[in-house]
Amino acid sequence: xxxxxxxxxxxxxxxxxxxxQVEPSQPILHPTEELEAVTNDxxxxxxxxxxxxxxxxxxxxxxxxxxxxxxxxxxxxxxxxNNVTKEVHISAPTYAAMTVHxxxxxxxxxxxxxxxxxxxxxKVYNNLxxxxxxxxxxxxxxxxxxxxxxxxxxxLDTITSAEDISASFNGNDNDANRYELVLATYLKGVYMDxxxxxxxxxxxxxxxxxxxxxxxxxxxxxxxxxxxxxxYKGFYALNVSGKIKDGELIPVVSEYQxxxxxxxxxxxxxNSVNMLLYGTIVWNGCGALTFPESFRAGxxxxxxxxxxxxxxxxxxxxxxxxxxxxxEWEMQHIWQSVSYQKEFQHYYGNSTKKVAVYLYAPSVGLFxxxxxxxxxxxxx
Numbered sequence: 001x002x003x004x005x006x007x008x009x010x011x012x013x014x015x016x017x018x019x020x021q022v023e024p025s026q027p028i029l030h031p032t033e034e035l036e037a038v039t040n041d042x043x044x045x046x047x048x049x050x051x052x053x054x055x056x057x058x059x060x061x062x063x064x065x066x067x068x069x070x071x072x073x074x075x076x077x078x079x080x081x082n083n084v085t086k087e088v089h090i091s092a093p094t095y096a097a098m099t100v101h102x103x104x105x106x107x108x109x110x111x112x113x114x115x116x117x118x119x120x121x122x123k124v125y126n127n128l129x130x131x132x133x134x135x136x137x138x139x140x141x142x143x144x145x146x147x148x149x150x151x152x153x154x155x156l157d158t159i160t161s162a163e164d165i166s167a168s169f170n171g172n173d174n175d176a177n178r179y180e181l182v183l184a185t186y187l188k189g190v191y192m193d194x195x196x197x198x199x200x201x202x203x204x205x206x207x208x209x210x211x212x213x214x215x216x217x218x219x220x221x222x223x224x225x226x227x228x229x230x231x232y233k234g235f236y237a238l239n240v241s242g243k244i245k246d247g248e249l250i251p252v253v254s255e256y257q258x259x260x261x262x263x264x265x266x267x268x269x270x271n272s273v274n275m276l277l278y279g280t281i282v283w284n285g286c287g288a289l290t291f292p293e294s295f296r297a298g299x300x301x302x303x304x305x306x307x308x309x310x311x312x313x314x315x316x317x318x319x320x321x322x323x324x325x326x327x328e329w330e331m332q333h334i335w336q337s338v339s340y341q342k343e344f345q346h347y348y349g350n351s352t353k354k355v356a357v358y359l360y361a362p363s364v365g366l367f368x369x370x371x372x373x374x375x376x377x378x379x380x
Contacts, residue, residue, distance in 0.1 A: 234295025254320030
């Protein structure tokens with residue numbers, strides 16, 4: 001496959017500055033989540049995330065909820081309006097949920113549609129980086145998927161029978177809040193779950209740029225991108241021996257052990273002398289990246305590079321080979337993150353090889369999206 005000259009020609013126009021001195025260290029600013037007024041069920045549950053227990057309890061009681069009891073892992077509240085009882089469970093500050101149980105399908109459907117529409121009108125919707133909408137009717141009939149909440153609700157309105165219906169929205173935003181709205185007639189319930197396991201944890205956001213001129217003169221750039229939010233989490237640059245100039249692919253060699261309980265992934269450049277990454281993988285646990293041991297901030301810039309397509313920016317699997325992916329949307333989000341970094345722009349602008357994107361998941365079996373991230377390999 002011959003690589004198109006268009007990205008390289010374009011890069012040559014903007015990358016001439018990459019050989020000049022790197023800008024002095026400067027602060028890296030991160031947008032803070034904008035709080036939203038409590039006006040409905042969705043914004044109420046969302047507002048409980050990030051609050052300490054006493055604050056969340058006070059908020060719910062101000063909204064008319066009664067504090068029913070204390071369960072082992074959460075506080076329980078309820079409110080009955082128009083003969084519909086809503087239960088709220090909170091485990092501050094990371095988890096809040098609302099449920100409605102009822103024998104009347106029309107009530108359950110109405111509540112589900114209300115919650116979906118409240119989510120659609122909220123500030124959350126524009127901050128979503130992942131979203132899926134699905135509907136299944138009857139057992140064994142498969143699942144329909146949709147691109148928007150409007151498509152899901154329109155399909156739901158066409159169903160005349162209330163038997164065995166499951167409709168859902170799943171997604172997360174760029175602040176690592178995860179959302180799930182479910183209508184399940186076999187459980188006679190509607191469920192809204194919102195959680196964020198990063199609330200209260202130390203931030204790993206960089207505050208100061210630290211790119212050096214020497215970082216731009218090495219062979220391989222490894223960029224780290226958070227799986228859940230697609231936020232840039234730093235870079236590592238290294239030299240390799242026996243560098244291969246020919247070819248369109250980075251010569252990645254893999255050593256992979258599937259995690260029956262404990263496994264690992266090792267990626268090398270051409271041979272086992274040149275390690276690119278080494279990470280452990282644990283079944284229903286959590287491994288860790290051993291190499292690189294740490295990543296640096298790099299230098300964000302105000303203008304990115306146009307997305308070149310999966311023919312130049314492709315996924316890498318466990319055995320070190322490039323694989324086809326139909327998820328162009330995911331690749332575009334990863335590109336959006338790395339392409340606004342000066343170090344990536346420099347390496348990509350001086351590269352003749354396809355960029356490799358590997359998803360490192362240290363926890364498998366029960367996949368933990370909070371621990372996974374993409375490692376983007378670029379050779380210049």
